[in-house]
Amino acid sequence: METIVYAHRGASKLAPENTLPAFELAYHMGADGIETDVQLTKDQVPVLIHDENVRRTTNGIGFVQDYTFKELQKLDAGSWLSDRYAQTRVPSLESFLEWVKDKPLKINIELKNNVIDYKDMEKIVYDLLASYNVLDRTVISSFNSKSIKKVEKIDPTISKAYLTSQKIKDLIPFAKAKGATGLHIRNRILSKPLVEKAHKEDLYVAVYTVNRPSLIMRCYKLGVDAIFTDVPHVAKKTLEQYKK
Ligand code: G3P
């Protein structure tokens, strides 16, 4: 069995999260896939940024939804980590797709619509993914279960994952009822019975955020299908050494 290694927000330990340098670094580190977070600008452009507010990861203030894409491009999304990255911008989903289209990487688009329920986000993102012909290597995920259901209505065949950090009752039937094909869970709720039950019900399991080698190995031994890590080079090396 393989455990797929997704770079969480790119190689976000060493480069500014959710930026093209972080994705590029993850690719060179041998990640199998990229996980990234999507929000919508005022003019409904899908952009890659984790928080609803730009404050933590740019030199701006205020909400992503109050910036047009053009305005957002004036912000510096790299200096908060290092001066080296001062010219880095908040990427559009489209620029990411342009970058990834010829690379053999899996894609996880996390819709960040659990705080702000962006209108038509599912359709806007889906149509863009379809136009780049990457649907067969993409999983769409969200903490917002209603959003998973909306994606299910748009395309019952695309991979969809319900994200949760909570041990909720009847998690597996709940996720299945929304049309999920996978569960993306926080590491603190990972358990052997949960992985076994999910697999029995044909749901794959992916775990975030897995950075320590001991946790990487635990996931592998429990048969976890994929991990999200800020350190893809560490994850790939740990898994390869174990298999030898
Ligand atoms: O998609 C896995 C993980 O990224 C979910 O949590 O807060 O890091 O987006 P967060």
Ligand code: MG
């Ligand atoms: Mg995420």
